[in-house]
Amino acid sequence: MVENTVPPEARIVILGAGHAGGSAVAFLRQYGFAGPITLIGDEPHAPYQRPPLSKAWLKGEADANSLLLKPAAFYVEQNIDLRLSVGAKAIDRAAKTVTLSDGNVVDYDVLVIATGARARRLPIPGADLYGVLELRNAADAEKLKTAIGPGKRLAVVGGGYVGLEVAASGRALGAASVVIEREARVLARVACPALSGFFQDYHQAQGVEFELNAGVEAFVGDEGKITGVRLSDGRVIACDAAVVGVGAIPNDEIAGAAGLALDGGIVVDENARTSDPAIFAIGDVTRRPLPLYNRMHRLESVPNALEQAKLVASAITGRKAPAPEVPWFWSDQYDLKLQIAGIPFDADRIVIRGKVEAAKFAVFHLKGSQLVAVEAVNAPPEFMAGKMLIGNGKPVDADKLANDAVSMKEVAA
Amino acid sequence: MAKIIYIEHNGTRHEVEVKNGLSVMEGAVKNNIPGIDGDCGGACACATCHVYVDDAWRDKVAAPEDLETSMLEFAESVEESSRLSCQIVVSDALDGLTVRMPESQH
Numbered sequence: 001m002v003e004n005t006v007p008p009e010a011r012i013v014i015l016g017a018g019h020a021g022g023s024a025v026a027f028l029r030q031y032g033f034a035g036p037i038t039l040i041g042d043e044p045h046a047p048y049q050r051p052p053l054s055k056a057w058l059k060g061e062a063d064a065n066s067l068l069l070k071p072a073a074f075y076v077e078q079n080i081d082l083r084l085s086v087g088a089k090a091i092d093r094a095a096k097t098v099t100l101s102d103g104n105v106v107d108y109d110v111l112v113i114a115t116g117a118r119a120r121r122l123p124i125p126g127a128d129l130y131g132v133l134e135l136r137n138a139a140d141a142e143k144l145k146t147a148i149g150p151g152k153r154l155a156v157v158g159g160g161y162v163g164l165e166v167a168a169s170g171r172a173l174g175a176a177s178v179v180i181e182r183e184a185r186v187l188a189r190v191a192c193p194a195l196s197g198f199f200q201d202y203h204q205a206q207g208v209e210f211e212l213n214a215g216v217e218a219f220v221g222d223e224g225k226i227t228g229v230r231l232s233d234g235r236v237i238a239c240d241a242a243v244v245g246v247g248a249i250p251n252d253e254i255a256g257a258a259g260l261a262l263d264g265g266i267v268v269d270e271n272a273r274t275s276d277p278a279i280f281a282i283g284d285v286t287r288r289p290l291p292l293y294n295r296m297h298r299l300e301s302v303p304n305a306l307e308q309a310k311l312v313a314s315a316i317t318g319r320k321a322p323a324p325e326v327p328w329f330w331s332d333q334y335d336l337k338l339q340i341a342g343i344p345f346d347a348d349r350i351v352i353r354g355k356v357e358a359a360k361f362a363v364f365h366l367k368g369s370q371l372v373a374v375e376a377v378n379a380p381p382e383f384m385a386g387k388m389l390i391g392n393g394k395p396v397d398a399d400k401l402a403n404d405a406v407s408m409k410e411v412a413a
Numbered sequence: 414m415a416k417i418i419y420i421e422h423n424g425t426r427h428e429v430e431v432k433n434g435l436s437v438m439e440g441a442v443k444n445n446i447p448g449i450d451g452d453c454g455g456a457c458a459c460a461t462c463h464v465y466v467d468d469a470w471r472d473k474v475a476a477p478e479d480l481e482t483s484m485l486e487f488a489e490s491v492e493e494s495s496r497l498s499c500q501i502v503v504s505d506a507l508d509g510l511t512v513r514m515p516e517s518q519h
Contacts, residue, residue, distance in 0.1 A: 026445050029445060030445060030446075030447040031447075049454050051453075051454060051456075052454065070442075070443065070445060071443050074443075074445060078445070302452060302453070302454075303452050303459070306452050322517070328459070330453060330456060330458040330459070337456075337457075337480075339458055380457075380458075380480060380483045380484045381483045381486055381487060384460065384483070384484055384486065384487030384488070385487050387487075388487055408486075408487070409486065412487070
């Protein structure tokens with residue numbers, strides 16, 4: 001990896017101070033890079049953790065300080081030029097400069113784009129009413145926090161993980177929650193039907209209502225404030241606030257305008273390098289190779305951001321790249337710990353282990369005798385062993401897998 | 414406050430003061446100590462904050478709960494002294510606690 005090493009005095013500029021950008025800075029310093037680093041973020045906050053926004057933070061169990069990836073002093077001590085509340089407007093690859101929204105121009109030798117993704121908006125009437133919210137950042141979470149509480153009714157448009165987490169937090173705060181989903185089941189894009197059914201049942205038992213197969217036609221309001229969500233069958237679901245969680249769009253426009261290769265996200269290689277050797281991209285904004293699955297994919301997850309942050313820091317410092325990781329993800333709802341490893345590409349068989357009714361089970365996705373993904377609910381050994389098996393590609397005995405009297409140790413042996 | 418001593422796999426030693434109530438993982442992450450990643454932020458969901466607790470301290474840290482034990486069962490390079498540092502809460506009683514980090518967290 002020596003060819004990747006940049007000179008110690010190289011100027012590194014990171015666009016985007018989210019989980020990916022913030023972690024890249026930390027790993028660069030951990031790996032011994034002592035040169036100048038500029039970290040540019042359009043939010044007013046130093047890099048912070050997003051996963052708690054829909055859970056602990058919304059419920060008041062975490063504060064802004066506890067969410068920070070690193071304490072504020074870190075950036076001073078580590079000599080990081082942290083510029084907040086400022087975005088990037090343009091990249092000039094020939095001149096190796098970035099023009100910022102405040103008019104400043106920053107020179108770089110190595111650029112890292114970590115601009116993330118933004119919430120997809122619904123292009124329907126009423127989308128600009130007060131109380132129509134999304135949840136990507138701390139400002140969104142703050143608005144949401146003030147909009148829900150006892151006696152309030154929260155509509156969640158989109159039954160994905162974030163939507164379900166918000167619905168659960170709404171219930172915990174005493175608000176009624178209704179989830180409106182276009183598909184016939186929740187988590188339709190990201191989970192198998194068994195898991196969708198389980199989560200819907202669990203949420204219903206907690207008092208969450210569901211409108212499935214439901215198109216959303218408009219947000220309706222009164223004096224500029226939302227009062228309900230109109231479905232395509234004409235019914236209006238009354239609410240005090242609505243959270244729209246219908247996917248995310250990579251913030252790759254600035255990279256595209258600079259001529260970097262895009263394909264629904266910035267295309268990068270296994271070292272997180274873009275089509276320009278002086279520019280890397282990491283996190284939600286990238287379409288990256290998944291060596292274990294032999295294809296390109298865009299992942300939206302914290303582990304992905306961290307893995308790519310390590311890749312870029314390794315490439316810059318000439319350190320050996322970490323072994324390719326099995327993509328993984330987690331979600332907490334009520335007392336449920338959901339852990340997912342792998343992606344069920346080309347899976348031809350599902351094996352369920354454990355007891356769905358006891359909320360302690362795992363769904364394994366096999367392609368032939370190979371494990372390609374596992375979705376584990378309150379089942380850490382299944383998750384951990386599954387992640388290992390996906391990574392090492394060992395053939396798995398499906399009968400043993402289905403039999404929870406056989407330990408995961410033995411299944412994985 | 415307690416002084417926690419973190420020793421990297423290559424032997425590099427870090428001594429930091431960690432506030433009571435924080436986890437040993439948070440103490441490492443806040444001080445940017447290499448070798449403890451804490452990917453999941455302390456949700457006990459990832460096992461990337463794996464450490465070996467120094468023998469002298471093994472019986473002074475509270476015993477692991479089932480969730481931690483089952484995560485550790487499949488972590489890499491596990492030894493008898495292995496713990497997830499996100500599950501060890503710092504207190505005065507742990508002043509001087511010494512933990513070593515494995516070669517890699519994955």
